[in-house]
Amino acid sequence: MSDPGLPIIDVAALCSPDFADRREVGERIAEACGTTGFFYITGHGVPQEVIDTALAEARLFFRQPAEAKAGAAADARFRGWHAIGGALMYGASRPDFKEFFQMGLDLPETDPDVLAGQPLRGPNRWPDGPPGFRPAMEAYYRETGACGARLLRGVALALGLPESFFDARYAKPMQRTQAIYYPPQPAEMGEDQYGVAPHTDYGCITLLYQDGTGGLEAQRLDGAWVPAPPMAGSFVVNVGDLLERWSNGRFKSTPHRVVNRSGQERLSIATFYDPTYTALVDSRELLAALDLDDAPNFPPIQAGDHIQNRIAESKRHRQSIQATGQAQAGGGAAGR
Numbered sequence: 001m002s003d004p005g006l007p008i009i010d011v012a013a014l015c016s017p018d019f020a021d022r023r024e025v026g027e028r029i030a031e032a033c034g035t036t037g038f039f040y041i042t043g044h045g046v047p048q049e050v051i052d053t054a055l056a057e058a059r060l061f062f063r064q065p066a067e068a069k070a071g072a073a074a075d076a077r078f079r080g081w082h083a084i085g086g087a088l089m090y091g092a093s094r095p096d097f098k099e100f101f102q103m104g105l106d107l108p109e110t111d112p113d114v115l116a117g118q119p120l121r122g123p124n125r126w127p128d129g130p131p132g133f134r135p136a137m138e139a140y141y142r143e144t145g146a147c148g149a150r151l152l153r154g155v156a157l158a159l160g161l162p163e164s165f166f167d168a169r170y171a172k173p174m175q176r177t178q179a180i181y182y183p184p185q186p187a188e189m190g191e192d193q194y195g196v197a198p199h200t201d202y203g204c205i206t207l208l209y210q211d212g213t214g215g216l217e218a219q220r221l222d223g224a225w226v227p228a229p230p231m232a233g234s235f236v237v238n239v240g241d242l243l244e245r246w247s248n249g250r251f252k253s254t255p256h257r258v259v260n261r262s263g264q265e266r267l268s269i270a271t272f273y274d275p276t277y278t279a280l281v282d283s284r285e286l287l288a289a290l291d292l293d294d295a296p297n298f299p300p301i302q303a304g305d306h307i308q309n310r311i312a313e314s315k316r317h318r319q320s321i322q323a324t325g326q327a328q329a330g331g332g333a334a335g336r
């Protein structure tokens with residue numbers, strides 16, 4: 001296992017009955033989040049079989065012809081399959097060279113939040129095949145969500161907050177789990193063609209499992225881009241915008257990107273583990289809890305509104321690029 005130069009944290013002790021053990025993990029998380037905002041976790045408790053099965057089934061799903069995948073074409077809530085050309089990061093000049101399948105908290109049409117038209121809420125959308133895809137993705141969603149909840153207890157400790165701080169704010173999480181497929185990228189596409197253009201994640205924390213291909217890069221505080229290569233059995237975790245806001249800027253939402261220069265296909269599965277839509281992200285809570293006089297660096301915002309705003313921003317950007325004829329691929333919907 002080569003040293004990726006980013007912190008590797010064994011988080012198994014977050015489940016220890018001994019508070020001192022849990023606090024020690026919190027300290028390591030504080031160190032990582034306060035610097036790169038990008039780290040690897042081991043001892044995460046997600047069974048390897050669940051990960052391997054989800055990767056294998058996702059690979060089978062993506063390798064199908066477009067017509068088969070179109071049966072689960074993304075709806076207005078972003079659930080389902082997004083074809084290539086569907087995502088354009090704010091500031092990028094070309095759509096990301098990737099396709100993806102997104103699922104979230106599976107809510108029936110009769111759910112009060114769905115009835116009220118809360119953005120991104122609703123039932124998942126499934127393709128006809130492969131038959132193992134749905135159960136594999138559902139297991140992955142469940143396990144990585146549980147892992148996200150455990151990890152957030154460590155993040156709370158890292159911020160000097162009660163361990164349970166995030167629990168109530170995740171009663172109905174905006175978890176989005178996304179299988180992402182990067183086709184082999186022809187070299188002639190040039191340097192400004194990204195798998196995912198530089199961006200920060202919109203929510204709190206992201207847990208990412210990547211196959212062995214490589215291509216993910218994170219930006220250090222000094223501006224340098226460093227590789228975050230695959231490390232078998234571990235997740236890459238990064239801080240998103242909402243955690244930066246909640247922490248009043250102590251933890252940074254780290255820019256990252258994917259450049260697939262391998263000549264091979266690449267597969268990853270990201271879980272954006274984000275709060276209830278209506279959870280108020282207010283850094284004054286942290287300042288009060290820690291008895292600090294610092295001024296809040298961000299105005300309070302509803303978690304879902306921030307995520308929705310960033311998706312809308314990315315969509316507007318895509319439309320303006322397409323209007324000026326710069327984009328090489330089109331269709332689908334922007335964002336995640």
Ligand SMILES: O=C(O)CCC(=O)C(=O)O
Binds near residue numbers: 180208
């Ligand atoms: O596929 C990856 O390695 C990263 C994907 C990513 O950063 C994203 O979708 O936000």
Ligand SMILES: [Fe+2]
Binds near residue numbers: 200201256
């Ligand atoms: Fe990302």
